[in-house]
Amino acid sequence: MDLQQIKETRKNSITVGYLFDSNKERLRLKALNGETGFGKEIRDKNIHRPGLALAGYVELFTFNRVQIFGNTEMRYLRHLTLQERIKSFETILQFEIPCMIVTGENTLDPELLTIASERGVAVFQSPFETTKLVYFLGDFLDDQFAPQTVLHGSFLDVYGIGVLMTGRSGIGKSEIALDLVERGHRLVADDVVMVIRKGEGILMGAGSDVVKHFMEIRGLGLIDVRAVFGVRAIRFQKRVEVIVELEEWRQEGEYTRTGLDHDNISLLGVSIPHIKLPIFPGKNITVIVEVIALDYLLKHYGYDAAKAFAKRLDAAISEKNKGRRAIDYFEHDFE
């Protein structure tokens, strides 16, 4: 599979009802005006606090975002007379607002709630303070609108490193995955890996809800890895950290010999180390995949074997005595 050609999708919108249902427990949301405005769509992953707009300055008012009413907004409204308050509230409601969330111990006047209901705008209440709510809700919206894709491959946690193996159908990805699971590593997904971009530089991979931890072994059929190997053999999601592309060894293929020239690949706009691994009968890919994971760990902790070797070689070249034994004199060690 050509990883450069993958189909990237992302949601254009979610409904206010979906936002409420997905977060009502986590953020302890209460719908203050029933299911009013549940059909409205949210198209922006950002959140907005409408302080300035309430004060009447509506230029650059990002009304299409979820509007959060925290202490600042509520205290501003409270210092106005009821008449002014209604006017101020109506100022922002002349725009198409998806929904509002009132945070902390603040509540909305019944008069204002009625106006929101008339305009078909949902008002929720959360006991969380504004910063916390913005943090959690921001993470949820970021996840909902993140670019995502579906890849054909096997995805495992090997020594804590998320290794995604790709390669043509039938090359033996599932068999290697099974071998790795047998050796104590954990399967995230086989054949269908859903990858989503989190934040700016993180890719998370998971299986699909239908398939979960089933895999197909040619000639055997479907296997439920969780049932066979137990809960220790699986996990539900993992950060994608290395991509290993398996391919048949080709005479004319170009493979790295030193490891100094590994390429990164761009997946959903995130740069990920990419290793092309030629395979042929009798080659133990499982062990190589384990070494890839361990080598990645070493690099992560600041040790790059290829660079260390190159440095040692450079030092030897500048020295006079070359090609000496590693140890000069064995001191009567005849073992």
Place this chain on the structure above:
Amino acid sequence: MITRDVTIRNRAGLHTRPAAAIVKLAAKYKAEFWIEKDGVEINGKSIIGVMTLAAEQGSTLSLRFEGPDEGAFAEAMAQLFESAFGEPT
């Protein structure tokens, strides 16, 4: 590259048996084979992939073939979908 849109005609949808029929037929050809439904594209040679689609009767799938024998492949695959996998419609 050849693309072709097909519809699931049998009542039971794309369950295990038709999924197996699809990947068995696909395994006979060299070309790469992808199936897309609702923006999700999977490898048509993987039974897990095909079953992930959970395609119900009446849903439309977009098939994509790429490789040396793509013409014959596309023809045979379209026929399999057309036959409703030999199941009641």
